[in-house]
Amino acid sequence: MQFSLATATVILAALVGTVVAESHTVHFTNNCGFGTPTLIQGPNVLSTGGDYTSNGPLISAIAYLQTGSCGFNGEGCTLIETTLENGASSTDISLIPPHTFSVTSGFGYFNGCDGAGADCTSADCSTAFHQPNDTFVQVACTVDNVDLAITFCD
Template identity: 70%
Template sequence: MRLSSILALAASYAVTRVSAERHVVHFDNRCGFGIPTLIQGGNVLSTGGDYVSNGPLRSAIAYLQTGSCGFNGDGCTLVETTLVNPTCAGCGSSTDVSLIPPHKFSVTSGFGYYNGCDGVGADCTSASCPPTSAFHKTDDYGAQRACQTNDVNLAITFCL
């Protein structure tokens, strides 16, 4: 391989590495109890520390494990998220709070995007939070918050 080909390949690799997709999920547990838990596909990704996804994070769930939550957040307030760089209009990140059974209100919970879409998020502060703040049934789409920014991060707060 010629030196010019090697240099071109190295430059291409460096550009790819610099522009790689990356998302952070940050927990802020203000309750004084419980363990923030992030799960994707049956795998525990975090138990309170920041989770860094080097690529898309699809169909992840988060909740505060108070000792009464099932593995998938059953019986507790759930935050559902997909963090992905948009590849078309409306194909970016989406996050919501869910109280759809078997989930139910356990602690005040909220989320907000940062590093893009700052100020976009939702809080659920009671079992009767409105369907614009949390899913109570499967068609409460007003609870979803979208973000169409590359490399957006998510902060999840318990006991607001």
């Protein structure tokens, strides 16, 4: 069986079109009984508690439980910082001023790197940034299309 160049091009385009694009979901669980889970990227509020799915990488996003005393960028509260990108995801908890402990906060990857994550249950937790060179608290994941679960008050 012979295919013309045009037929081969159409078949190739159809096969390439079936490749699944990069995506990542951030899921919130709020066990506090108060506050609003908030996910922000730059000047944009991406979620106020519902699942957020990115179509492509999610670069430099932040999450926190808005208790009424947090600034727009999580000032005054426990902050979770994340970049979800195929082959190079990284997430951490930050208490670097002006961020400060507000509620127990944690995260864990799922659909890849399951079990990798961190929890911070007090202002002196060892799993959070307290100064910029605490890079050992970053939790990496190199699995494509990994998702992230964030929990408050667990």
